[in-house]
Amino acid sequence: MVNRSDVHYFGAGPAPLPTAVLEKASQVLLNYKEKGVGLCEISHRSPEANEILADTKQAITTLLDIPDDYEILFLQSGGTGEFSATVYNLVSIWVEKKRAKIAEEVGDDQAEVLKRLRQVVAEELKLDYLVTGSWSLKASQEATRLIGAKHVNVALDARKANDGKFGVISAEDQWSLTPRASGGGPAFVYFCDNETVDGVEFPAFPKSLEGDDAPLVCADMSSNFISRKVDVRKYAVIFGGAQKNVGNTGIAIVILRKSLLPPSSKGASPDLLRELNLPVGPIVLDYPTIAKNNSLYNTLPIFDVWIAGQVMAGLVDAYGAKRIGGQEEISNEKSRLIYDTLDKYSNVYRVVPDKTVRSRMNICFRVHGGDADKEKAFLAGAEKKGLLGLKGHRSVGGIRASNYNAVSLEGAKLLVAYMEDFAKSA
Incomplete structure (x- = not known):
């Protein structure tokens, strides 16, 4: 059995969620605030629902x-x-x-x-x-x-x-x-x-x-x-x-x-x-x-709404006075690591958008100019490393690493290490 901790998911949406939020969600689905009913069962007009809306x-x-x-x-x-x-x-x-x-x-x-x-x-x-x-x-x-x-x-x-x-x-x-x-x-x-x-x-x-x-x-x-x-x-x-x-x-x-x-x-x-x-x-x-x-x-x-509120409350707790600026620093660092590696091995990887408008969230690139077999090999190798969700959108193909907030810095570094190894062996 593959455990959640064994993989890093780069899917573009539905996207990864913080494990701590999902663990708490599994509890409140069964019994919300010790009321004997789950969160999906409470009235949307109840005081509890209004509290969730206000908190979010x-x-x-x-x-x-x-x-x-x-x-x-x-x-x-x-x-x-x-x-x-x-x-x-x-x-x-x-x-x-x-x-x-x-x-x-x-x-x-x-x-x-x-x-x-x-x-x-x-x-x-x-x-x-x-x-x-x-x-x-x-x-x-x-x-x-x-x-x-x-x-x-x-x-x-x-x-x-x-x-x-x-x-x-x-x-x-x-x-x-x-x-x-x-x-x-x-x-x-x-x-x-x-x-x-x-x-x-x-x-x-x-x-x-x-x-x-x-x-x-x-x-x-x-x-x-x-x-x-x-x-x-x-x-x-x-x-x-x-x-x-x-x-x-x-x-x-x-x-x-x-x-x-x-x-x-x-x-x-x-x-x-x-x-x-x-x-x-x-x-x-x-x-x-x-x-x-x-x-x-x-x-x-x-x-x-509760899930979204929990995700955002977690960021408030994590970054304090920095607010969203704290998450911005992490997002920028993760994207920098990945783009630097793609540019370093430009003989193997080609970033799709122009450098002036590269997304920090959805990093789209091709392997060996879009060679179908090479890209399949890249995806297969990544999956063996527990790096999932990297296939590009069906309308454009290629590779897409979605660098959302729930993707950890460790996950980005593991992807970079794999990209390095693949480029050197290609």
């Missing part, structure tokens, strides 16, 4: 230093569901702001308001997408499916600068963002901070999205969540599926400006959206509804 919110707030004017939501849609949720919620807010402005100008003439609003939507509604990998591409495709191609502006398609493949992020002066002059601009700008499949990570927040007239920014941080410092104030919406770096499969975490919620802001009515041929989102993806009900509008999987 506090842990993430402490780690990322989330300001008081932000709300934290838990949804069951995963990161993919948020591709849709961002469109539903933020387009609705954009439309309502435009309607209110027109109504100020024309008064109570509802027919005229609707006429002008139709024109504004047709001519001005744009969603900007920075497509740097497979997941941001899927997000842009979902937006196109929901509201139509004419409203979706792919301001950056990274493949155009890299022979049709992902692996670079073009300079910002080459992006075609929707102009923000004279009160215009997109309903939001969307980017994926770390592309799990393609191993591309934004090295920093884009400068072109900063400033007093900055648009609403939505960022998918599924696979680099709680791995480095984040200036939350620069974002309108941050979301991530838990299963890559925070917990197990089942929830998405959303960090949202409260100014996008009632009473500060509201979206267009469903009737108005239908009049404008724009989609009305399902209630389970409606941010105001989820926020109003403390993420408990429908039955939330409290066990999944």
